[in-house]
Amino acid sequence: MLRSLKGCFAWSTCLKETFVGIFQMNILDLTGAPATKLLRISVCPGSSVKSKLEHVLEVVMEHRKGYMAPEYIDKGIISKKLDIFSLGVIIIEIMTGHKEYPDETETSSQQYIELVLNKWRHRPRKAPGYTSGDIDYQQIKRCIQIGLLCVKFDQVKRPTIRQIIKMLDGTEGAEAECFDERKDDMDPRDNLGRCMDASKGFGFSDVAKARARSEVAKARASYTKVVCCDFSSDGKLLATGGHDKKVVLWGTEPLRPKSVLEEHSFLITDVRFSPSMSRLATSSFDKTVRVWDADNTDYSLRTFTGHSASVMSLDFHPNKEDMICSCDSDGEVRSWSINNGSCLTCVKVFKGGATQMRFQPCKGKYLAVASDKTIYILDGVTQHACRNPLQGHNKLIQSLCWDSAGDYLASVTEDSARIWSFTSGHDGEFVHELNCSRNKFYSCVFHPTYLSLLVIGCYESLELWDIREKNTMTFNNAHEGTISALAASSATGKVASVSHDRFVKLWK
CATH class of the missing domain: 2.130.10.10 (YVTN repeat-like/Quinoprotein amine dehydrogenase)
Structure with a gap:
């Protein structure tokens, strides 16, 4: 369902509101299928953090990259931006149909974006309620850009949820990598x-x-x-x-x-x-x-x-x-x-x-x-x-x-x-x-x-x-x-x- 074209183009009621809602959550685990799992501490009464993390580790060992951030897979670190990485994988999966994302050292972001956009270029006209190809095309591009920012290997370079919302509102460029917001997290x-x-x-x-x-x-x-x-x-x-x-x-x-x-x-x-x-x-x-x-x-x-x-x-x-x-x-x-x-x-x-x-x-x-x-x-x-x-x-x-x-x-x-x-x-x-x-x-x-x-x-x-x-x-x-x-x-x-x-x- 998350991969349906109709869902992708219901922008104001689907993706944007999802991001606003996630901003108010305390996401712990985004492993598994995004359509069925969005696990939070607040909705898991009786589950200890330790047992939850043990379960996450088992999933990671099975699926390797999955939805988990590299700092957790490699070093077991639960960073502030761990959930942002998982969100980025979900966005990429929604936009491409799979959760594989490009290696920063092998494929440039622009090349990846152009590749995905070429596959989407003729699809908006088939979606119910289609009104403007230009607007939809820009929304698709921005969504892909946000997804790529979220899956940056360096957690410091990933955006915050607040920044993501601004990107969706058009008040902040998704092309830019936000350096000013790094100050609070930096030594x-x-x-x-x-x-x-x-x-x-x-x-x-x-x-x-x-x-x-x-x-x-x-x-x-x-x-x-x-x-x-x-x-x-x-x-x-x-x-x-x-x-x-x-x-x-x-x-x-x-x-x-x-x-x-x-x-x-x-x-x-x-x-x-x-x-x-x-x-x-x-x-x-x-x-x-x-x-x-x-x-x-x-x-x-x-x-x-x-x-x-x-x-x-x-x-x-x-x-x-x-x-x-x-x-x-x-x-x-x-x-x-x-x-x-x-x-x-x-x-x-x-x-x-x-x-x-x-x-x-x-x-x-x-x-x-x-x-x-x-x-x-x-x-x-x-x-x-x-x-x-x-x-x-x-x-x-x-x-x-x-x-x-x-x-x-x-x-x-x-x-x-x-x-x-x-x-x-x-x-x-x-x-x-x-x-x-x-x-x-x-x-x-x-x-x-x-x-x-x-x-x-x-x-x-x-x-x-x-x-x-x-x-x-x-x-x-x-x-x-x-x-x-x-x-x-x-x-x-x-x-x-x-x-x-x-x-x-x-x-x-």
């Missing part, structure tokens, strides 16, 4: 690593005194992986791009989308703002580079074609407003004139594909290009090699960045981070190295105010490396996936992070 010590004031720098001696969160904003940037980001020179705009072939332009005060750039035909690989003008540029697997007016993003100002392979990265010259460079997966580096739309130089620099390229800030003397395990240092104007490559990494270089003065270059691979000095008398000299001990490195950026601090993006966490003090500190649970790109704004003191979890976050 204050969990926040210590996320609370430094950027105006004072990240002082390691002050960590124990820190109380407030450093995460100041969070938003879903895409329904697919996000792989690049950059701040405008004044820090008021942030651009993000990724696998959905779109670039989202955000206002940062507060963090809200302003416009979407949609001319590329394949995934976005890089996005960069001009340091001196209201422009941004994007590169893509579609082998093109596009330049946009940040104040009018209805269409691109220029589209550069000529690369024979996917364009992997690009950057504006810091001193030449008309010049932009790009590199592709075939080892070719090109420079372009924005004003006349022509290719200025085309150089085959190395064998194999490029990962990332960045001009030396302020000076513009060098252009650093990462390819495989090597960093090639090119002349900033001619793009010819002007010194020996920087070597020493044992794995593919994932990311590189300059400090704001252009004195130091950082590079990261999965297992290490290196610092190279370009100060007077140290033209590309290797000076520091941090070996990865726990989590793989994927991205990096120098902190905008604490200048000796390198922020490294890992899988779900941020690693802070104080090069001067030779200390490190980890921010756990920064994201729920690989932190694919980082950006820093000297104007605002903020750091932006984007991840394969589809979210963008601002930190301060």
